[in-house]
Amino acid sequence: MGETYTLITGAASGFGRSVAQRLAPSRRLLLTDINAEGLAATRNFCETPERHLLWTRDLSRLDGVGDELASLLGAKGIGIDHFIHSAGIFGVQFARANEMTFVTRLFNVNLFSAMEIIRPLTQKKVNKGALRSITLISSIASRMGATGGYSVYAATKGALNAMALSLAVELAPAVRVNSVLPGVIGTEMNKEHFANPDFVASMQTAHPLGLGRPEDVADVVEFLSSDHARWITGQEIVVDGGKSAIK
Amino acid sequence: MGETYTLITGASSGFGRSIAQKLAPSRKLVLAGRNAEKLEAVRRICEAPERHLLWVRDLSRVAGLGDELASLLVAKDIGIDHFIHSAGIIMIQLARATEMACVTEVFNVNLFSAMEIIRPLVQKKVNKGALRSITLISSIATRVGASGYGVYAASKGAVNAFSLSLAIELAPAVRVNAVLPGIVGTEMNRENFANPEFVASVRATHPLGLGCPEDVADAVEFLASDCARWITGQEIVVDGGRTIFAPPSRV
Numbered sequence: 001m002g003e004t005y006t007l008i009t010g011a012a013s014g015f016g017r018s019v020a021q022r023l024a025p026s027r028r029l030l031l032t033d034i035n036a037e038g039l040a041a042t043r044n045f046c047e048t049p050e051r052h053l054l055w056t057r058d059l060s061r062l063d064g065v066g067d068e069l070a071s072l073l074g075a076k077g078i079g080i081d082h083f084i085h086s087a088g089i090f091g092v093q094f095a096r097a098n099e100m101t102f103v104t105r106l107f108n109v110n111l112f113s114a115m116e117i118i119r120p121l122t123q124k125k126v127n128k129g130a131l132r133s134i135t136l137i138s139s140i141a142s143r144m145g146a147t148g149g150y151s152v153y154a155a156t157k158g159a160l161n162a163m164a165l166s167l168a169v170e171l172a173p174a175v176r177v178n179s180v181l182p183g184v185i186g187t188e189m190n191k192e193h194f195a196n197p198d199f200v201a202s203m204q205t206a207h208p209l210g211l212g213r214p215e216d217v218a219d220v221v222e223f224l225s226s227d228h229a230r231w232i233t234g235q236e237i238v239v240d241g242g243k244s245a246i247k
Numbered sequence: 248m249g250e251t252y253t254l255i256t257g258a259s260s261g262f263g264r265s266i267a268q269k270l271a272p273s274r275k276l277v278l279a280g281r282n283a284e285k286l287e288a289v290r291r292i293c294e295a296p297e298r299h300l301l302w303v304r305d306l307s308r309v310a311g312l313g314d315e316l317a318s319l320l321v322a323k324d325i326g327i328d329h330f331i332h333s334a335g336i337i338m339i340q341l342a343r344a345t346e347m348a349c350v351t352e353v354f355n356v357n358l359f360s361a362m363e364i365i366r367p368l369v370q371k372k373v374n375k376g377a378l379r380s381i382t383l384i385s386s387i388a389t390r391v392g393a394s395g396y397g398v399y400a401a402s403k404g405a406v407n408a409f410s411l412s413l414a415i416e417l418a419p420a421v422r423v424n425a426v427l428p429g430i431v432g433t434e435m436n437r438e439n440f441a442n443p444e445f446v447a448s449v450r451a452t453h454p455l456g457l458g459c460p461e462d463v464a465d466a467v468e469f470l471a472s473d474c475a476r477w478i479t480g481q482e483i484v485v486d487g488g489r490t491i492f493a494p495p496s497r498v
Binding site for chain 1: 309310313341342343344345347350354358359362363365366369370388389390391392393394395396397398399400401402403404405406407408409411412413415416417
């Protein structure tokens with residue numbers, strides 16, 4: 001096997017893009033997303049763009065994700081040392097209107113695709129023991145909420161938290177597994193909310209440290225997927241400007 | 248609408264059966280499970296068996312679940328006041344061997360079936376606002392990691408977060424809580440409990456020793472009663488102290 005790459009899902013926007021920009025100077029990246037144009041743009045924002053690879057893939061179409069990744073690694077002769085799952089979709093659905101197509105789509109992207117990806121990354125014959133860490137982007141929605149309609153989204157994130165805990169035990173000591181729980185930060189995923197100045201103002205006052213930025217999450221992800229976090233595994237790191245401390 | 252019933256899924260065995268026995272003296276029950284014979288056996292050990300109804304349905308097949316429950320309620324002209332989701336399957340599978348068909352089955356039973364069941368229960372035209380509480384059986388697997396438990400833990404972690412978020416959505420009319428049992432001997436893990444070494448390790452890691460299904464049923468009965476009228480969005484751990492115990496290292 002040749003060189004090792006850090007795999008970032010959801011890299012075309014939001015946290016994924018910020019993580020890519022943060023890590024690009026010091027690593028080779030494999031960037032994946034459903035949005036090919038956004039992926040190319042992310043790569044162009046990165047230092048030494050030619051060093052990074054792109055994989056356009058819709059994670060809501062779950063079948064074959066793991067096998068295709070295995071083939072990609074084999075074809076390129078590369079391994080994955082760090083996996084950062086930043087792909088995530090958000091949606092509001094009230095319990096009285098529960099529809100399984102919505103549930104399936106959110107679970108496929110937010111959770112099941114990560115399981116499918118982790119499978120080949122933990123197979124010796126595919127990844128040759130290269131994996132060092134997994135960082136899953138969860139959400140404080142898994143711990144608290146303000147209003148109705150979030151139960152399915154919260155469920156996908158609560159699942160990530162619990163999976164990280166068990167995987168941390170299963171894959172230790174070779175691989176560390178942690179989850180990051182961001183608070184409400186303006187990204188592509190919630191740009192409609194952040195277009196409303198009243199909402200932005202309320203977010204400012206609700207967070208003791210004021211508004212957060214995607215870079216604040218990228219900083220923590222970089223830390224967790226580095227040797228600085230070599231004795232940290234199975235943890236949920238909340239990055240929310242103190243919101244959960246005051247509710 | 249006629250009378251109101253407490254709906255218990257997974258009632259054929261394990262926690263569901265214990266919960267049914269505990270609640271039967273004071274409530275009318277709808278006992279749900281996939282095995283008609285076992286369900287009937289549970290009904291017969293309940294107080295006033297004739298008072299309780301059976302719903303034979305395999306929850307791993309989620310399509311149509313909500314609609315079928317709605318039809319049942321309308322046909323019997325009854326409402327559901329308390330929903331207890333005790334149906335659950337476990338799957339031990341290492342990450343490198345993850346099979347999505349197994350993942351889907353685990354999530355269908357442990358979580359998605361509950362979502363589908365809750366839909367008609369919170370629809371005014373079907374359940375007429377009768378619902379008072381939802382109690383979901385989760386697991387301490389969401390608090391203590393173990394090899395091979397990634398998918399099972401994920402399904403229960405989803406239950407926890409779903410429960411918390413739903414508690415906000417349905418307040419104040421409906422309370423929603425999760426019960427997180429420790430390792431208790433039931434049908435779901437009877438193979439493990441047939442192994443004396445396993446039983447010894449459970450004893451050693453649970454400060455209060457071995458638990459039984461009735462211990463979990465007691466907590467569920469409490470949460471689904473007026474004694475818990477100001478408790479919602481909570482995870483109640485019933486584990487004999489397992490999760491606050493750090494076993495001494497073996498030398």
